[in-house]
Amino acid sequence: MVRYPLILVCVAIVIPATAFGQARTAQKTQPGPARPGSAATGRTAGGSPSIRAVSGTQESSAEGTARVGDGGAANIELKNEHLIQQAPAMSPELQRELDHLLQYWSEASSTIERLQGKHVRIVYDNVFETERQAEGEFAYQKADKGRINLIPIPVTPELVAAREKEVKDARAQNRAPQVRTKVKTGEPFELIADRPEQWSCDGERIFSLDMEKFEATVAQLPVDMRGGNIMDSPLPFLFGMPPAEAKRRFSMGFRSGKFDPSTGRAYLTIYPRLPQDAANWSKADLILDLKTFLPAAVQLADPAGTKITVYKFRDCVKNQSTFVGILTGSNPKFTPDLKDFNVHTVGSETAMTAKPDEPAMLQQDSPVARESADPGLVNVTGAFHSDAVLQLQRQGLKRDPEDKASNQILLETGPVATRKEDIYTVKAQDPPAGAPLKPGMKVKLTIWMDPAAAKKQ
Numbered sequence: 001m002v003r004y005p006l007i008l009v010c011v012a013i014v015i016p017a018t019a020f021g022q023a024r025t026a027q028k029t030q031p032g033p034a035r036p037g038s039a040a041t042g043r044t045a046g047g048s049p050s051i052r053a054v055s056g057t058q059e060s061s062a063e064g065t066a067r068v069g070d071g072g073a074a075n076i077e078l079k080n081e082h083l084i085q086q087a088p089a090m091s092p093e094l095q096r097e098l099d100h101l102l103q104y105w106s107e108a109s110s111t112i113e114r115l116q117g118k119h120v121r122i123v124y125d126n127v128f129e130t131e132r133q134a135e136g137e138f139a140y141q142k143a144d145k146g147r148i149n150l151i152p153i154p155v156t157p158e159l160v161a162a163r164e165k166e167v168k169d170a171r172a173q174n175r176a177p178q179v180r181t182k183v184k185t186g187e188p189f190e191l192i193a194d195r196p197e198q199w200s201c202d203g204e205r206i207f208s209l210d211m212e213k214f215e216a217t218v219a220q221l222p223v224d225m226r227g228g229n230i231m232d233s234p235l236p237f238l239f240g241m242p243p244a245e246a247k248r249r250f251s252m253g254f255r256s257g258k259f260d261p262s263t264g265r266a267y268l269t270i271y272p273r274l275p276q277d278a279a280n281w282s283k284a285d286l287i288l289d290l291k292t293f294l295p296a297a298v299q300l301a302d303p304a305g306t307k308i309t310v311y312k313f314r315d316c317v318k319n320q321s322t323f324v325g326i327l328t329g330s331n332p333k334f335t336p337d338l339k340d341f342n343v344h345t346v347g348s349e350t351a352m353t354a355k356p357d358e359p360a361m362l363q364q365d366s367p368v369a370r371e372s373a374d375p376g377l378v379n380v381t382g383a384f385h386s387d388a389v390l391q392l393q394r395q396g397l398k399r400d401p402e403d404k405a406s407n408q409i410l411l412e413t414g415p416v417a418t419r420k421e422d423i424y425t426v427k428a429q430d431p432p433a434g435a436p437l438k439p440g441m442k443v444k445l446t447i448w449m450d451p452a453a454a455k456k457q
Helices: 004-012 018-024 092-109 158-172 227-232 242-251 322-328 369-373 385-394 451-456
Strands: 066-067 072-075 114-125 129-141 145-152 197-202 204-208 215-218 250-254 265-272 283-289 297-302 307-318 342-346 409-416 426-430 445-450
Touching: 092 242, 092 250, 242 250, 369 426, 385 409, 385 426, 385 445
Parallel strands: 215 342, 409 445
Antiparallel strands: 066 072, 114 129, 114 307, 129 145, 145 197, 197 204, 204 215, 250 265, 265 283, 283 297, 297 307, 426 445
């Protein structure tokens, strides 16, 4: 059975909370004090620095420890101690800084329509003193489409030896090692192989894929969690929600009671106020990039205090043109291809398994699916280009821009649109709608262009 909280944690990592906040509170942007990290708060000019650790030394406190991992990436860690559920009191000055930060964070998040990037996940098991590492990519599309995949980082003899050397060097230099160590022996946590995983949400269904067993579990997303309401799921604070909502759900403060915007980072400690959040995590440490207002790293402690999960993000691309993405084949797919998977459904109102001779896009009894099932080529004229491609794929046509021989869906730039609603929609299709479907047939779609983009060419 699909566990909604676990999967939605992964989806929420790439889903901003602004849609949720806007659905609950219609707030108008008010002019506020100097933006965090601006000249008024002492931020230095220039580009954003690389991710830094929260502190340079290991601390024995409930606030935990922070170390710099390989490549300078943040590796925030917590002691396995009792976790308080209230952020430490701050001075009035720091509280004002936090209020300003939350406001600008929310405003920056409201501009996100699409987001793609890469991430590394590290899971520390404090009971068995083991560590699992994986990496992958994530994608988000407003309002509630998300995808995240994880590929294990190989446990090689070279990696193990490098970790052991780091511990020895740290002892010789009387400093904290950059890897987590066992309590009794002081040796590095044992590296064990992770498993490949993939989750996605297409707005109506949640897909959980076991990439080793080729098994997929598909669950209907509850109606009350669709759209902006999906932000009732865990971890929406990874993108800024309206400040009033953030304060209602979380107790937040600057780590160690300090905020230095000149570093280009804000280090936040967050505790859940509501049971829905506390059931999934007991404490979070977040590194926020003050240039992009995107999370650089987040560390989560589970409610039992036995497991620490760290996510580190990089190479984030915000609001890439979907037309550019579809031409280059870089647009993410939120409905996975399950042709070779054994599919299990949960809470399904209709059968969601694909027929052997159909692309395994898990069609439902929707207008699009019914139209695709009719004889002849579907009519995609007037449809947004990505929707048009999806409908043609559901009829069995393949879209692979990198392989011209097998690519059956061709996109070409058309005239400049005279109406805003026509931009990047299909002007014409060849063959026309109703043409007999034939093996290997190719369909050319002419796309109305954006006037602003045309001027730049």
